[in-house]
Amino acid sequence: MAPYVRTVKTASGATAVQIVYSSRRGSRDIEHIGSAHDDVELELLKAAARQRMAAGQGELDLGLDAEPAESVGRGGPLAITSARMGHLWDALARGYEVLGFDEATGSDEVFRALVLARIIEPTSKLDSLRVLEEVGVDPPAYRTLVRRLPVFAEASWRKKLAAACAAQVDLGPASLVLYDVSTLYFETDAGDGFREPGFSKERRLEPQITIGLLTNESGFPLMVNAFEGNRAETTTMLPVIREFMKAHRLADVTIVADAGMVSDANKRALETEGLSFILGARVPDIPYVVKKWRQNHPDTEIPDGHVFTQPWPAARSDKRRDQIFYYQYRADRARRTLRGIDEQVAKAEKAVQGLASVKRNRFISVTGGTKKVNRELETKARALAGIKGYVTNLDAGPEFVIDAYHRLFNVEKSFRMSKSDLAARPIYHHKRDSIEAHLTIVFAALAVSRWIEDTTGWSIKKFIRTTRRYRTIEIQAGAHTITAADPLPNDLREILRTIHGHDGAH
Numbered sequence: 001m002a003p004y005v006r007t008v009k010t011a012s013g014a015t016a017v018q019i020v021y022s023s024r025r026g027s028r029d030i031e032h033i034g035s036a037h038d039d040v041e042l043e044l045l046k047a048a049a050r051q052r053m054a055a056g057q058g059e060l061d062l063g064l065d066a067e068p069a070e071s072v073g074r075g076g077p078l079a080i081t082s083a084r085m086g087h088l089w090d091a092l093a094r095g096y097e098v099l100g101f102d103e104a105t106g107s108d109e110v111f112r113a114l115v116l117a118r119i120i121e122p123t124s125k126l127d128s129l130r131v132l133e134e135v136g137v138d139p140p141a142y143r144t145l146v147r148r149l150p151v152f153a154e155a156s157w158r159k160k161l162a163a164a165c166a167a168q169v170d171l172g173p174a175s176l177v178l179y180d181v182s183t184l185y186f187e188t189d190a191g192d193g194f195r196e197p198g199f200s201k202e203r204r205l206e207p208q209i210t211i212g213l214l215t216n217e218s219g220f221p222l223m224v225n226a227f228e229g230n231r232a233e234t235t236t237m238l239p240v241i242r243e244f245m246k247a248h249r250l251a252d253v254t255i256v257a258d259a260g261m262v263s264d265a266n267k268r269a270l271e272t273e274g275l276s277f278i279l280g281a282r283v284p285d286i287p288y289v290v291k292k293w294r295q296n297h298p299d300t301e302i303p304d305g306h307v308f309t310q311p312w313p314a315a316r317s318d319k320r321r322d323q324i325f326y327y328q329y330r331a332d333r334a335r336r337t338l339r340g341i342d343e344q345v346a347k348a349e350k351a352v353q354g355l356a357s358v359k360r361n362r363f364i365s366v367t368g369g370t371k372k373v374n375r376e377l378e379t380k381a382r383a384l385a386g387i388k389g390y391v392t393n394l395d396a397g398p399e400f401v402i403d404a405y406h407r408l409f410n411v412e413k414s415f416r417m418s419k420s421d422l423a424a425r426p427i428y429h430h431k432r433d434s435i436e437a438h439l440t441i442v443f444a445a446l447a448v449s450r451w452i453e454d455t456t457g458w459s460i461k462k463f464i465r466t467t468r469r470y471r472t473i474e475i476q477a478g479a480h481t482i483t484a485a486d487p488l489p490n491d492l493r494e495i496l497r498t499i500h501g502h503d504g505a506h
Contacts, residue, residue: 005049007042010035012121016130017045019053034083034134035121041469048080081481082474084136085120087488088467091499092116095448095455100164105157110140110148111441118445120464124427125149136471153436159247161440162223165447166248169216176217176278176404178256179240180411181233183208184425191229194432198230209435211415211424212236214244217256219410220450224443226436234263241275252276254394256404271320271393278404281389286380287327290387302386304331307398312391321393326401334386341381348373417460418446456495466492 003021010016014035021029033049036042096102096112105111117128120135125145132139151157169175185208186195195207208229214222225240241255252275259280270277289308308327314320348363350356352371358364363381365374392401418424426438449460456463470492475482488496 003053005046005053007046010123010130011127012123014121015042017042017049019049032130032133035130037465037468048083051080079476080473081476082136084472085134085468085470086136086472087470087492087496088120088464089116089135089137091452091463091467091496092119092448094499095451096444099447099451100167101161101444101448104160104164108148110145111152111444113137113140114145114441115444115448118441119449119460120468149437150433151437152440153433158224158436158440158443161444161447162244163247165220165222168451169220169222171248171250171253175250175253176256176407177222177241177244177253178215178217178219178408178411179212179237179261180258180408180415181210181212181236181261182415182419183210183229184419186430187427188430194226194228194435196229198228199233210236211439212240213411213414214240215411215414217404217407217410218450218454219407219414220454221414221443221446224439226439233261234266237261237266238269242273254278254404256408258408259389276392276394278390278392278394278401280405281325281391283327283384283387283389286383287325287387287389290327302329304329307402309398322395323391323393324401326390326392326398328388328390328398328402329386330388331386333388337385338382341378341385345373345378414446414450417449418442452499455499458495463495467496 003019006018006020008016008018014037016035017033019031019033021031031052033052034041034045036045093112093116096116101115102112113132114125114128117131117135121131123131126142129139129142129145183198183200183204185200185204185206188195188207191197191207195209197205197207198210200208210227210229210231210233212225212227214224216222223240223244225236225243227236237255237257241253244250245253254276255270256278257280259282262279267277267279287308287310289310290302293302293308306329308329310325310327312323312325314322344361345363347356347359348361351358351361351364352373358371363374363378365372365377390398390401390405394401424439424442426435429435429438452458452460452463458466470486470488472483472485475484
């Protein structure tokens with residue numbers, strides 16, 4: 001059977017180009033050339049495959065005349081002996097080294113390979129070996145990879161990585177640490193004590209796990225923990241923070257978290273342990289200071305951005321510091337909230353009139369068999385439109401508190417990056433050890449990705465997409481090996497110079 005070039009779709013949506021040399025009894029001898037992510041790359045890889053096939057199709061040597069060495073290759077395409085994404089791999093390896101992961105892992109080559117491969121193209125552990133081959137890096141044996149995964153699942157391994165991440169930021173009593181949770185679901189019907197159905201961020205019914213992520217104020221990851229999927233979000237925060245502070249011998253940090261993360265018990269526990277905090281505050285009723293302001297300004301709209309301050313001094317019997325509530329009014333927030341209220345009230349009125357079916361609607365009250373629109377609740381909701389609450393036990397002004405709280409979007413960005421760019425959902429893992437190992441790899445990949453973004457100003461997606469195009473190729477011409485590479489554009493050259501010249505300070 002003559003060799004031929006074929007293309008195959010990969011799990012990530014790329015197109016793999018391969019040379020099939022033989023196909024006997026269901027087995028094939030296949031050489032993988034590379035994976036293309038656009039039409040240009042596809043045509044280049046096809047051309048390289050054809051060159052590779054043609055390289056072994058010279059004239060049949062009958063021993064009649066010896067061909068001079070200098071004419072070898074003159075009659076056909078030259079053979080490509082290797083192709084390497086050197087710029088991309090070296091840049092990612094630089095970030096991995098700067099973050100101290102080489103030292104933290106004892107220069108574990110398997111772990112580094114899996115982390116960097118995940119940044120380049122998130123896929124299964126087995127398919128990561130294909131990614132490494134495309135990059136031009138010798139992949140570890142699959143048996144070696146499987147043997148090392150239980151090590152990566154160990155808590156001590158993750159603690160070393162977390163310590164390396166913490167070393168990149170200045171930790172102290174005034175450090176802001178941001179906390180949030182997310183969920184990762186599994187395509188299975190039954191729970192197993194770890195993967196369990198629970199409140200899903202993605203509104204899924206399948207078993208899931210809950211992930212707690214702690215970052216610094218810029219969203220750089222400091223610690224990740226996995227919890228049972230049916231565990232309440234509010235019970236995950238304190239264990240993570242306690243472990244973090246113990247690991248780094250911190251007496252105090254400033255916890256920044258959304259109101260949904262903080263139960264009354266959580267808040268009391270933070271106070272008992274003497275921790276500082278900036279938290280989102282639930283606003284179930286119109287605050288006293290807002291009522292007072294409206295009484296004094298009956299015909300005036302609250303100015304956009306106005307902040308109301310309501311101190312809450314601690315009594316002698318209270319085991320806490322003084323607290324301050326800040327309530328900020330935003331006109332745009334009010335506009336969006338009022339529009340939502342209008343839509344819900346209109347639906348409630350139709351439902352009460354029997355013109356629409358009754359679904360979830362907080363403005364419908366049912367007493368016995370009678371339905372009516374809850375006008376009292378509507379009035380209160382309209383009065384609260386545009387008001388957002390914050391509470392802190394710091395002696396800090398509203399600008400600092402509100403700005404610190406809004407930095408929570410950096411945690412959300414890290415979660416989005418881990419879920420989309422790094423495909424954090426452990427599709428191919430079912431046992432807790434393999435899930436923990438997978439999350440450890442994703443955590444390290446997230447740290448390197450955030451370092452690349454912070455260092456270059458480019459998104460990790462743009463950096464990978466741009467840099468992977470530029471390969472270093474070795475071509476065999478007779479007894480000579482020729483190295484060729486596409487010239488780098490000026491912006492990428494400056495980006496790479498910045499990466500390799502970076503001293504490591506985050």
